[in-house]
Amino acid sequence: MLLVVDIGNTRTKVALFENDRIIEIYILERENFLKNFKKILKNFNTLPKIVLSSVGKLDTASLNWLQAHTDLLEITIKTTLPFQNDYSTPQTLGIDRLVLAAGATLQYPAQNRLVIDAGTCVTYDFITKENHYLGGAISPGIALRYQSLNTYTAKLPLLQLQEPADLIGNSTAESIHSGVVNGLTAEIDQLIDLYIARFQDLTIILTGGDGVFLAKRLKNTIFAHSNFLLESLNSLHQYTIENDKKNLSRL
Numbered sequence: 001m002l003l004v005v006d007i008g009n010t011r012t013k014v015a016l017f018e019n020d021r022i023i024e025i026y027i028l029e030r031e032n033f034l035k036n037f038k039k040i041l042k043n044f045n046t047l048p049k050i051v052l053s054s055v056g057k058l059d060t061a062s063l064n065w066l067q068a069h070t071d072l073l074e075i076t077i078k079t080t081l082p083f084q085n086d087y088s089t090p091q092t093l094g095i096d097r098l099v100l101a102a103g104a105t106l107q108y109p110a111q112n113r114l115v116i117d118a119g120t121c122v123t124y125d126f127i128t129k130e131n132h133y134l135g136g137a138i139s140p141g142i143a144l145r146y147q148s149l150n151t152y153t154a155k156l157p158l159l160q161l162q163e164p165a166d167l168i169g170n171s172t173a174e175s176i177h178s179g180v181v182n183g184l185t186a187e188i189d190q191l192i193d194l195y196i197a198r199f200q201d202l203t204i205i206l207t208g209g210d211g212v213f214l215a216k217r218l219k220n221t222i223f224a225h226s227n228f229l230l231e232s233l234n235s236l237h238q239y240t241i242e243n244d245k246k247n248l249s250r251l
Contacts, residue, residue: 003040004233006055008096009032009120010209014040014106015230016048019051020238022227034062041070049236051075052230053095075099082106082239083131094123096229101125101133103232104205108241112199116188117220118208119230120144122192129201139187142210145180161213192220 002017012027012033028036028106041047050066052058052073066072077094082105087093096117104113105127113126114136117181120143142161150158162177169175171245196202205214207228215224 001048002237003048003050004230004235005050005052005056006229007056009056011231017234020234034065051233053099053233055094055096073240075236080240080243083127083133087133087135092132094236097123097125099232100229101127101238102236103228105213106235108203112202114195114202115205118214137142141182142180149176185214189219
């Protein structure tokens with residue numbers, strides 16, 4: 001069994017894998033991460049292996065405890081990955097984007113891949129069929145778009161995600177919903193079109209907290225995987241084990 005831990009900007013997700021299949025998913029408060037994670041560990045007679053990636057702030061005490069008391073693999077920019085990283089500033093590349101790119105490389109071999117992660121931000125990550133990571137794009141996610149309209153204007157209200165009643169909003173609230181939802185949908189579809197025009201054999205993977213909501217609105221054919229980052233951590237763990245075995249056999 002394997003526990004994969006994804007510490008994001010807004011929440012922490014923990015998934016229990018057995019034979020490459022998700023058995024259970026836990027959502028934890030980041031403020032009490034270690035306390036709640038220890039509760040999960042009490043469910044096991046033998047501690048499972050753990051693979052962790054973090055774009056949020058994991059406090060030093062929690063990380064030190066995990067390193068001392070568990071079999072932990074932390075994904076960092078130094079982790080061996082199944083692709084060549086051609087990003088011009090690799091030290092600034094988010095760990096979540098690295099993990100998603102690794103998962104796309106391992107799960108969709110020998111094809112061009114575009115991973116779209118619709119979370120706090122919407123990230124686009126492109127990996128060639130020759131397994132070169134080139135980069136992509138970053139833009140505000142749905143929640144950030146709603147928040148910015150409220151924060152940077154005097155009178156616009158803070159709204160929650162809602163399906164627009166029509167393309168043409170006939171009230172301020174409906175105009176905001178149309179602008180946010182239709183605007184982001186148009187952005188994603190247009191960027192996909194631009195990638196398709198440049199690259200053949202393109203596989204598109206959509207994931208993230210808003211991925212399911214957006215998937216039904218997009219005109220392009222995509223693979224929607226709500227738990228793709230968790231699955232990618234599992235795939236990357238297996239890849240790391242196999243890579244270590246190959247390195248040992250060469251000694």
